[in-house]
Amino acid sequence: MIFEILVPTLKIIESLxxxxxxxxxxxxxxxxxxxxxxxxxxxxxxxxxxxxxLEGYVAQARLQAQQSFNLxxxxxxxxFAIITVSIGLSVYLTSIGNQNLNAAYLAGxxxxxxxxxxxxxxFLYSKTLGQINLFHDKLVDxxxxxxxxxxxxxxxxxxxxxxxxxVSPGDTGNP
Numbered sequence: 001m002i003f004e005i006l007v008p009t010l011k012i013i014e015s016l017x018x019x020x021x022x023x024x025x026x027x028x029x030x031x032x033x034x035x036x037x038x039x040x041x042x043x044x045x046x047x048x049x050x051x052x053x054l055e056g057y058v059a060q061a062r063l064q065a066q067q068s069f070n071l072x073x074x075x076x077x078x079x080f081a082i083i084t085v086s087i088g089l090s091v092y093l094t095s096i097g098n099q100n101l102n103a104a105y106l107a108g109x110x111x112x113x114x115x116x117x118x119x120x121x122x123f124l125y126s127k128t129l130g131q132i133n134l135f136h137d138k139l140v141d142x143x144x145x146x147x148x149x150x151x152x153x154x155x156x157x158x159x160x161x162x163x164x165x166x167v168s169p170g171d172t173g174n175p
Contacts, residue, residue, distance in 0.1 A: 016063040023056030047146045054139045058132060065128040072121035079114030086111055 027049055034045040086107030093101055 012066055013063060016059050016066065020056050020059035020063065023052050023059060027052035027056065043149065044146070047142065047149070051139065051142050051146065054135060054142065058135050058139060061128060061132045061135065065125060065132060068121060068125045068128060072118050072125055075114060075121055076118035079111050079118055081111075082107055082114055083111030 030045050030048045030052060034042065034049065037045050086104050089107060090101050090104035093104060
């Protein structure tokens with residue numbers, strides 16, 4: 001059972017780590033190309049660098065969120081186990097006639113505190129997901145801006161060409 005839970009989690013962590021690493025390498029590649037770029041290529045490479053950096057940040061945030069979620073699950077399971085043990089201990093101590101239930105009460109309080117801690121972890125996980133969504137939206141906006149700029153740049157090239165250059169060599173321009 002634990003193996004079935006760990007394998008997909010490890011694959012997710014490996015995938016996110018690879019994504020973050022690839023984004024960093026892409027950013028370095030674009031920075032190298034930016035050094036030799038001129039004209040509109042400068043703008044293109046700056047946008048690509050920003051997109052790569054943001055993709056890396058999103059991948060890193062998702063990795064941290066995944067690890068936070070895993071920690072939250074572990075703490076929640078541990079808290080449940082502590083509470084279960086405390087209930088079992090109190091039932092056992094009562095059945096043998098022991099009226100001193102201090103150990104059971106202490107275990108119960110520890111379980112409740114552990115569950116509270118896991119609740120805080122889940123809350124932080126929720127906040128992390130909110131940040132991921134925010135940065136993902138920014139990434140999408142940056143990509144839209146890049147596409148808009150590139151399409152505008154191509155339209156400018158077409159608009160600035162002489163009318164004769166838009167006609168193909170075999171076309172006379174007559175219907």
